[in-house]
Amino acid sequence: MPDTLIANARLLDPATSLDAPGALLIRDGVIADFGPGLSAPEGAETVDAAGACLAPGLVDLRAALGEPGAEHRETIASAAQAAAAGGITTICVLPDSDPPIDDPALVQFVIRRGEATGSVTLLPYGAATRGCAGKEIAEFGLLREAGAIAFTDGARAIGDARTMRLALSYARGFGTFVVQHPEEPSLAAGGAATEGELATRLGLPGIPAAAEAILVERDIALARLTGGHVHFAHVSTAAALDRIRAAKAEGLAVTCDTAPPYFDLNETAIGDFRTYAKLSPPLRAESDRLAVVAALKDGTIDAIASDHQPRDADDKRLPFAQAAAGGAGLATLLAVTLARVHGGDLTLLQALDLLTARPARLLGLPAGRLAKGAPADLVLFHPDRAWQVEAGRLPGKAQNSPFDGRALEGRVLGTWKAGRRVFGR
Amino acid sequence: MTLPYPHRHLLAIEGLEPPYIADLLDLAESYALLNRSGQTQRDLLRGRTLINLFFEDSTRTRTSFEIAGKRLGADVINMSVSTSSVNKGETLLDTAVTLNAMNCDLLVVRHAQSGAPALLAQKVSAAVINAGDGTHEHPTQALLDALTIRRRMGRLEGLTVAICGDILHSRVARSNIHLLTAMNARVRVVGPPTLIPAEVARLGVEVYHDMRAGLRDADVVMMLRLQRERMAAGLVPSSREFFRFYGLDAEKLAVAKPDAIVMHPGPMNRGVEIDSAIADDPARSVIGEQVEMGVAVRMAVLDVLSRQLRRNA
Numbered sequence: 001m002p003d004t005l006i007a008n009a010r011l012l013d014p015a016t017s018l019d020a021p022g023a024l025l026i027r028d029g030v031i032a033d034f035g036p037g038l039s040a041p042e043g044a045e046t047v048d049a050a051g052a053c054l055a056p057g058l059v060d061l062r063a064a065l066g067e068p069g070a071e072h073r074e075t076i077a078s079a080a081q082a083a084a085a086g087g088i089t090t091i092c093v094l095p096d097s098d099p100p101i102d103d104p105a106l107v108q109f110v111i112r113r114g115e116a117t118g119s120v121t122l123l124p125y126g127a128a129t130r131g132c133a134g135k136e137i138a139e140f141g142l143l144r145e146a147g148a149i150a151f152t153d154g155a156r157a158i159g160d161a162r163t164m165r166l167a168l169s170y171a172r173g174f175g176t177f178v179v180q181h182p183e184e185p186s187l188a189a190g191g192a193a194t195e196g197e198l199a200t201r202l203g204l205p206g207i208p209a210a211a212e213a214i215l216v217e218r219d220i221a222l223a224r225l226t227g228g229h230v231h232f233a234h235v236s237t238a239a240a241l242d243r244i245r246a247a248k249a250e251g252l253a254v255t256c257d258t259a260p261p262y263f264d265l266n267e268t269a270i271g272d273f274r275t276y277a278k279l280s281p282p283l284r285a286e287s288d289r290l291a292v293v294a295a296l297k298d299g300t301i302d303a304i305a306s307d308h309q310p311r312d313a314d315d316k317r318l319p320f321a322q323a324a325a326g327g328a329g330l331a332t333l334l335a336v337t338l339a340r341v342h343g344g345d346l347t348l349l350q351a352l353d354l355l356t357a358r359p360a361r362l363l364g365l366p367a368g369r370l371a372k373g374a375p376a377d378l379v380l381f382h383p384d385r386a387w388q389v390e391a392g393r394l395p396g397k398a399q400n401s402p403f404d405g406r407a408l409e410g411r412v413l414g415t416w417k418a419g420r421r422v423f424g425r
Numbered sequence: 426m427t428l429p430y431p432h433r434h435l436l437a438i439e440g441l442e443p444p445y446i447a448d449l450l451d452l453a454e455s456y457a458l459l460n461r462s463g464q465t466q467r468d469l470l471r472g473r474t475l476i477n478l479f480f481e482d483s484t485r486t487r488t489s490f491e492i493a494g495k496r497l498g499a500d501v502i503n504m505s506v507s508t509s510s511v512n513k514g515e516t517l518l519d520t521a522v523t524l525n526a527m528n529c530d531l532l533v534v535r536h537a538q539s540g541a542p543a544l545l546a547q548k549v550s551a552a553v554i555n556a557g558d559g560t561h562e563h564p565t566q567a568l569l570d571a572l573t574i575r576r577r578m579g580r581l582e583g584l585t586v587a588i589c590g591d592i593l594h595s596r597v598a599r600s601n602i603h604l605l606t607a608m609n610a611r612v613r614v615v616g617p618p619t620l621i622p623a624e625v626a627r628l629g630v631e632v633y634h635d636m637r638a639g640l641r642d643a644d645v646v647m648m649l650r651l652q653r654e655r656m657a658a659g660l661v662p663s664s665r666e667f668f669r670f671y672g673l674d675a676e677k678l679a680v681a682k683p684d685a686i687v688m689h690p691g692p693m694n695r696g697v698e699i700d701s702a703i704a705d706d707p708a709r710s711v712i713g714e715q716v717e718m719g720v721a722v723r724m725a726v727l728d729v730l731s732r733q734l735r736r737n738a
Contacts, residue, residue: 200622203539203561273540319538
């Protein structure tokens with residue numbers, strides 16, 4: 001492969017706070033050099049960035065893929081296509097597939113399927129409990145040896161306190177952590193929307209927002225008890241974020257992420273029974289959305305993940321309470337996050353940090369930064385170019401975007417995986 | 426009707442402007458008089474097909490729509506879809522395709538899921554009438570309740586209406602709250618906290634957990650059906666405890682206005698939410714008249730929606 005020089009770019013590396021014009025040279029799949037005044041070596045192919053932003057490829061901390069088990073919704077190949085169009089070069093894959101990823105051979109299967117795409121690295125989570133059934137903890141040691149990055153039951157909460165205690169405690173022995181879907185299951189059972197005025201008007205069974213804080217509070221106590229590391233996924237309420245903020249101040253091993261719907265939309269998006277906006281956890285009140293934005297600003301939230309959940313038309317064209325929860329999120333991750341930059345809540349480097357270096361650091365990955373010798377996983381984007389999300393015309397198979405119709409600014413122009421251009425041009 | 430009805434369907438009371446509600450009630454009133462005079466057969470809907478599509482059992486509402494349709498000359502077809510075969514819901518849209526092929530003009534839908542008629546309305550060419558969807562709305566019930574009240578009390582504005590019992594699961598309560606507050610009645614909801622929906626006060630009602638306080642000086646006492654599965658789900662401990670504190674008997678009714686009327690959408694659970702002595706007291710109970718007004722209201726709704734069909738034809 002010839003060398004590639006991406007010239008005339010705005011280089012952005014949140015890990016080092018670099019934000020400067022310059023060029024970047026790719027050689028043998030890694031970043032050979034970058035900076036101002038770099039010129040193309042002989043035989044190198046030059047890409048003129050025309051002033052666009054060049055940043056590390058995004059590290060998506062949380063996505064469910066249709067494969068294995070729900071290939072009618074999405075295949076890994078189609079997810080990879082959506083990821084490349086969204087500037088994502090690493091995806092942490094949830095294990096609550098069919099079959100659940102609770103066996104070392106299945107971990108290796110997912111990794112190999114990712115390698116076969118040539119455009120995205122798939123890092124599977126191992127199941128926290130066998131079959132993601134919430135009862136006995138899975139073989140963390142063997143799964144970790146096979147390549148599992150951490151442990152979770154995906155979209156299912158680990159509801160039993162003793163099981164969670166054991167998982168946190170046992171994970172600690174292998175230097176890894178447990179990701180919780182923070183929603184007290186007995187309060188969430190049968191619910192379709194956040195309890196409150198809107199759910200009352202629509203006659204939808206509600207889930208109290210407190211269901212999140214209750215499980216967060218319990219698991220913080222268990223982290224204190226065990227010394228284990230708990231990570232809360234897609235945190236969406238002010239009350240839960242307050243407890244996480246306090247736990248971090250106390251010095252506990254507590255981290256969390258959120259997803260774009262929780263800082264870009266509120267519960268009114270489900271008005272008139274719009275099932276594409278049915279998510280788990282459900283969209284919240286505006287006051288909670290604002291609390292999520294504040295927690296992104298002050299650093300309480302460690303990462304922004306796509307929380308991608310592919311669904312097909314049959315899953316969504318149903319009465320609201322019967323429709324499947326979950327939204328497609330790969331192609332819109334960067335642009336919806338940039339809306340917080342355009343809105344003045346985050347700096348561009350802060351936003352990128354939440355999408356690259358911070359999740360990479362959490363996972364101990366070499367990805368998510370511009371560094372000499374690091375893999376040339378890169379995204380080139382125009383921060384202001386406008387486009388409109390249109391379900392049915394998104395890249396990849398899953399079209400169930402909760403942002404359908406949303407006008408966004410920020411367009412991916414090119415994506416490189418290990419030096420190879422996988423999107424754009 | 427002085428105003429042309431502005432919608433293609435009747436899916437909910439929420440969002441319906443007061444002048445249209447008043448017009449519908451006036452038209453229903455005229456149908457009530459016609460029905461009583463025996464001059465019922467008209468040919469307003471001749472050649473029109475009305476399909477009663479019921480995914481949930483209901484004898485009363487289905488029959489009421491059937492009579493209303495036939496009195497206006499429509500061809501009425503009843504389709505009962507057994508609940509067991511619709512768990513997945515795909516059949517809902519499959520059904521829509523079938524109905525379109527049959528050139529159905531007016532579609533009356535009852536479904537156990539909130540929003541199901543709205544979903545069907547997006548896919549069918551017929552005018553859709555929501556005959557009860559989950560715990561969302563039951564607009565024709567609210568209209569017939571309002572007509573019954575108006576005939577008895579002469580007005581809606583300024584009346585105090587206490588809606589009592591399982592508000593949480595009641596589509597009848599929601600539609601009544603929207604209609605009565607829109608018409609400037611004072612609405613109270615009365616029930617145990619476990620059966621009151623979250624933030625229901627934001628719908629413009631006052632919330633009471635004590636029956637006597639809630640019924641004090643009320644003009645209208647509207648009782649709701651308490652379904653047995655609510656006990657099974659632990660929302661109330663037992664039917665005897667519920668009847669003791671929230672069942673309507675003569676003693677509790679005594680604090681309402683002396684001429685207060687008692688309503689129930691049916692079917693009643695005697696001895697759970699209402700004492701038989703009250704339900705059968707012709708001086709207080711208007712439950713029979715509610716059924717009669719049901720036919721008149723549904724005739725008015727079919728009339729108005731079919732005018733839309735004619736205009737679009």
